Amino acid sequence: MKKRKIELVVLSDIHLGTFGCHAKELVNYLSSIKPKILVLNGDIIDIWQFRKSYFPSTHLKVIQKIINLASKGTKVYYITGNHDEMLRKFSDLTMGNISLVDKVVLELGDKKAWIFHGDVFDASVQHSKWIAKLGGVGYDYLILTNRLVNWLLFKIGTEPYSFSKKIKSSVKKAVKHISDFEQTATELGIEKKYDYVICGHIHEPKIIKKENKNGSIMYLNSGDWVENLTALEYNYKRWKLYRYKDTNYTEDEDLFEMEDMISSQLIASLIFTEKK
Template identity: 80%
Template structure:
């Protein structure tokens, strides 16, 4: 496979260790690029919902590909998010080309990019963390159900449907009066004279010019690898939004479903044994 060589790639919200992570697709994408800089902008490994019994080989392969890029010269910055906040105690740790940070400023062609995950601006996480964690568990099982239904729809030749996008849109509207994520991020970026502000967290891929009475900046969001399968790429002095093309093989979908079904069977067996011994 001929590799593309963007200057910077930003991915976020992969949620490895959950049913929703599209690890096969991300592995393919990582195999297709050789960036100078790779920014992992939070929630790459979902420590909130981590289970020892569910971390498939496909998820491990993503980590191996990231480390392989670092070993071959790519500078890898792991920016911590809320689902992997445990790693914040290791902030500013460097191992070769791999560095853990809470935020990052890059200078790109005489312009400054301010990069952070974005959970600090989300009132639903900051003020009700236990509710957010509980919601994350429900979201994970909703993704599992949604992927099975979409597999069935694909068999019937019909378009996929996203339950999570519909539900999450309603939740975001409910907290809009408390915290307008994009406005807060861009207002601060303008105040600090950053040309770009780059976030993840809300699973909404976007590139948009934002302005207020004090100036303007470019707001970018890398989206996620659960629903949208997107990344940001910087090359030739411009940003673009990469969207994974619909070329997933059927056997890959079936492999994912098999991994999920095996995990559920293990949990059911464990529950039955536990109930009989108690």
């Protein structure tokens, strides 16, 4: 396979170790690119919901692909998020081409990009962490249920349906939360005189120019690999929002993946019941 050469790729919210993670698709994407710089913008490994009973080989392959890219010359920045915040005690650690940081500023030609996860803007994460963690577990099972439903819809030839996107678009608080998040990030970016502000965290992929009385900035969000399967790509002074489309999709692969997730969930439930 001929790999696409890209100056910069930004990924976030992969959530390795959860049922909702589309690791197989991400492995395919990573196998298709050769970036000079790879930024992993938080929530890569979901330490909040980590289960010993569930870490499939495809999730491990994602890590192997990242290490392989670094060994072949790609500069990798791992920016910590709230779901992998335990790694923040090791911030500013560098091993070869891999650096663990809390944020990073990159010079892209004559412009500057300010990149960070974005959980610092989320009051529920900062002040009510147990609520955020509980919500994370509920979200993971919602995504698992959604994937099962979509598998059944695929079998009968019906278009897939997203529970979480429907909830986000219909609940005014969720819409306001996303809007407030973007506004806060852009206002700070303009104040600091950056050209780009790049976040993750809210699972809402976007590239949009924002303005206020003090100036303008490009706001970018890399989305996630749970619902949207998106990445930000920068090449030839232009940004692109990449959306994964699996052209080699087969029913057998989907069936195997669903069976793997369901069996892992049953094992986890049995272990939890036994402990109680």
